[in-house]
Amino acid sequence: MSDTLLPVLDLITDHLDRQAKLLPDQDFIVFEDSALSFAQTKELVDQAARALLATGVQKQDRVAMMSNPRPEFFIHFLAVTSIGAIWVGLNPKYTADELDHVVNDAGPCLLFGFNDVEGDNNQEKLLALAQEHQSIQKLILFDQPTDRQGTSWEDFLLQAQNISGRQLLARRQETDPLDPAYLVYTSGSTGRPKGALLTHRGTNFCHVIAIERKGLAKRRLICNFPINHVAAIGDICGRTLVGGGTIYFQERFSPGAVLSLMAAEHLNTMVGVPTMLQMCVSHPDFAQTDLTAVDLLAWGGSAMPAELLQALMDKTNCTRCTMGYGMTETTGGVTYSGLHDSVEVLATTIGTPDARQPLRIWHPDGRLAQLGEAGEIQVKGDFTLAGYWQLPDATTAAFTEDGWFHTGDLAVERPDGNLQIVGRMSEMFKSGGYNVYPREVELALEEHPGVAIVAVISVPDPRFQEVGVAYVVGAETDAPSAEELRAFAAQHLANYKVPKQILFLDELPLLAVGKVDKKALRSNH
Known part of the structure; x- marks a missing residue:
């Protein structure tokens, strides 16, 4: 870690x-017409931290926020x-x-939130959580409590005066870098969400590497992802934060609002999952929006179609x-x-990969995969x-005996050293005894100029045990028929990999984080 240019x-x-x-x-946080500098943000964070101590929050207590x-x-x-x-x-x-x-x-032990968020029915949800869960000792509301049910944020902050800066420093010095800092629940696409405990050291380490490898210093960009x-x-x-940039918050993703803010503030970075970026490109305002200040495009979560990337460039x-x-469990990118x-x-x-x-x-045979082999x-x-919250067996199962974490994702290494995802281990299926990797099939079908995006799932088959079904969103023009697309796939894939059924949708179902919800697609069969 000492080799990094930024300190961890x-x-x-x-x-x-x-x-x-x-x-x-320097402005660090911008929202609507207000801005906070780094110094102002630190002052607010320290005040909130002292108030938390005055409320009795102990090390490793959980504190929740809905916003x-x-x-x-x-x-x-x-804080x-x-x-x-x-x-x-x-x-x-x-x-x-x-x-x-x-x-x-x-x-x-504490729950924080907002009463009034249009369309989200927050008040009812917050009050129900506070009343039904015995662990929650107090509900603190950032906006004025309705009928005084709960403590206001302003009243909560007044308690900060009971804790000195020395007491705050002492608590921070007691915190170990490898202590869990936050709990993130997995998307739950294959079952009930599990809570992944992520640490201070892991978080800072991943941020520093990402900033170096991705050129993320001094970025000005939008945050509209779920918290x-x-x-x-x-x-x-x-x-x-680590790269010394500026965050522009938007309460929800709206392609028109994204384009408007990026142009008005001359933001230098456009970021999102490909689905969000596609919605921006498809928006009526895209053609006339000035995005010339953007010098960096950043995305993750799923593959970016070449046509979409070229349009943005x-x-x-x-x-x-x-x-x-x-993924969630790796804290950041790898x-x-x-x-x-x-x-x-x-x-x-x-x-x-990065050497650090x-x-x-x-390989499934218990060895390093060779070039071009899936593993x-x-x-x-x-x-x-650090582990899954209160799930010791799941934590043990997530690692090999010698400490390697199972991502569950299958990839091959290309001759140029780049890795290519071929699917999830849980999504790989056998058709007629042969392994089929959905991502490989999706990439092949997305090469067709009339295809925007593809999601492949497997379904039972009496003859081949399992076969592939492709859900396709066509491009705005020249979308192929199912027969044409099967013929196209046959030119690029072995016969057993060609989907036996191709179905067209106007859009694919998505999880809250923008990934395709394949569980929802499987429910159709």
């Missing part, structure tokens, strides 16, 4: 302290983690059942493109593209999760 500091908030000294007056992405979220996150407590983000879009699962599992996802917590807010002054691969890779490499691979984050492709991506180091 002990606690997440140590980087806020650093920037408050180096860049005290859309806005400044209070990241200030709260930094909670700075005193050795564990922060838990709640998505207002979640149903009551989904919220109950997370709160019941995490057992937070319970590592994209908001780390990929956008955390990296921008043509529209902006992009001199660098960056993507990579990671592979990275080169900043000047070709469109083909950027659209079809996940880049190369040991990674191997492990599981496994990583090792203290940047991986």
Whole structure:
């Protein structure tokens, strides 16, 4: 870690302290018509941290917040983690059942949120959680409590005067870099979400590597991801903190609002999952929006279609493109593209590993996979999760006996050293005794100029045990028929890999984080 150009500091908030000294007056957080400098943000974080101590929050207590992405979220996150407590983000879009699962599992002692968020019914959800879960000792509301049910944020902050700066410093010095800092629940596409405990050291380490490999210093970009996802917590807010940039918060993703803000503020970075970026390109305002200030495109979560990437590059002054691969349990990325890779490499691979984050492709036979052979991506180091919350058996199963973390993703190494995802181990299926990797089939079909995006699943078959079904979203013009697309696939894939059925949709179902919800697709069969 000492080889990095940026320092890997002990606690997440140590980087806020650093920037408050180096860049005290620079805008760090912008929301609507207000802005906070690094120095102002530090003052608010320290005040909230002292109030948390005065309320009796102990090390490793869980503290939850339900909010859309806005400044209070990241200030709260930094305050909670700075005193050795564990922060838990709640998505207002979640149903009551989904919220109950997370709160019941995490057992937070305090719950923070907003009464009035248009369309989210927050008041009812917050009051129900506070009343039904015994672990929650107090409900604190950032806006004025309705009928005084709960404590206002302003009244909560008044308690900070009961804790000195020396007491706050003492608590922070008691916090170990490898202590869990926050709890992120996995998407739950294959079952009930599990809480992944992520540490201070792992978070800072991943941020520093990402900034170096992806050129993320001094970025000005939008955060509109759900606050319970590592994209908001780390990929956008955390990296921008460590890299000395500026975050522009939007409470929800709207392609028109994204384009308007980027043009008005001359933002230099456009970031999102490919689905979000496609919606921006397809928006009626895209053609006339001035995006010439953008010199960096960054994405993750899924592969970027080549046509979409080219459209964005043509529209902006992009001199660098960056993507990579990671997951909740790895805290951040573990592979990275080169900043000047070709469109083909950027659209079809996940880049190369970093020597500071040991990674191997492990063949099912229990050996290192050879060049071109599919195997599981496994990583090792203290940047991986500390464990799954209250699930010791699941934690043990997530690692090999010698400490390698199972990502569950299958990849091959190309001759140029780039890795290519071929599917999830759980998604791989056997058709007539042969292994089929859905991602390989999706990439082949997406080569057709009339195809925008593809999702492949497997279904039972009496003759071949399992066969592939492809769900296809066609391009705006010249969308092929199912027969034409099967013939196209047969030119690029072995017969057993060609989907036996091709179905067209106007759009694919998505999880809250923008990934295709294949569980929903399987429910159709």
